[in-house]
Amino acid sequence: MAIFEQKICTRATLPQRVADLPQPVVLTNGVFDILHRGHVTYLAQARELGASLVVAVNTDASVKRLGKGDDRPLNTLADRMAVLAALESVSLVVEFDEDTALEVVQEARPDIYAKGGDYVMSEIPEGKAVIAYGGKAVAIDFAHDRSTTRLVAKIRQYGG
Numbered sequence: 022m023a024i025f026e027q028k029i030c031t032r033a034t035l036p037q038r039v040a041d042l043p044q045p046v047v048l049t050n051g052v053f054d055i056l057h058r059g060h061v062t063y064l065a066q067a068r069e070l071g072a073s074l075v076v077a078v079n080t081d082a083s084v085k086r087l088g089k090g091d092d093r094p095l096n097t098l099a100d101r102m103a104v105l106a107a108l109e110s111v112s113l114v115v116e117f118d119e120d121t122a123l124e125v126v127q128e129a130r131p132d133i134y135a136k137g138g139d140y141v142m143s144e145i146p147e148g149k150a151v152i153a154y155g156g157k158a159v160a161i162d163f164a165h166d167r168s169t170t171r172l173v174a175k176i177r178q179y180g181g
């Protein structure tokens with residue numbers, strides 16, 4: 022196992038692993054199917070909001086329920102988590118199988134919850150939960166116009 026894979030933790034150990042991190046802790050969540058420049062810039066900015074960054078990653082079954090396409094995710098949960106764990110900005114990676122990361126937020130109780138600017142914090146369950154217990158919810162503006170879905174379409178167009 023590569024050393025960075027030690028950043029991957031189970032749901033059962035999440036509260037203790039979060040408590041052991043340098044504080045304050047930022048948490049975000051998402052699919053992160055094919056990592057692109059938008060993602061890595063966004064993750065670096067999220068990490069800068071605090072001293073540690075936890076990334077909660079959708080399981081393959083929960084990605085299917087999001088309706089991004091029958092063939093998504095292209096990368097398995099294990100691969101998506103390993104790639105995220107290898108990033109300098111990321112402190113801890115955990116999976117979640119629910120439709121939203123609300124329960125993960127409630128278990129980890131981060132000081133700050135971050136999401137890309139395509140979400141309105143006061144409208145999503147994770148954002149509402151963090152605000153309710155006195156934490157901060159931050160929407161980070163897109164610095165680069167990129168998307169995994171568009172990358173996949175481009176590869177298919179030129180892939181023959």
Ligand SMILES: Nc1ncnc2c1ncn2[C@@H]1O[C@H](COP(=O)(O)OP(=O)(O)OP(=O)(O)O)[C@@H](O)[C@H]1O
Nearest residue numbers: 051052053059063136137163164165167168169170
């Ligand atoms: N270009 C971008 N700039 C900044 N943040 C982004 C960008 N693309 C996605 N994000 C953020 O990264 C997280 C994971 O996004 P996601 O995996 O849905 O990326 P995506 O490229 O939009 O994927 P898809 O095209 O499959 O929907 C989300 O919090 C989202 O807000």
Ligand SMILES: O=P(O)(O)O[C@@H]1O[C@H]([C@H](O)CO)[C@@H](O)[C@H](O)[C@@H]1O
Nearest residue numbers: 050051052053079120121122145146
């Ligand atoms: O990568 P995505 O599609 O931005 O990630 C989704 O974010 C949703 C968001 O947190 C609003 O609740 C979440 O519900 C969904 O499970 C994906 O993580």
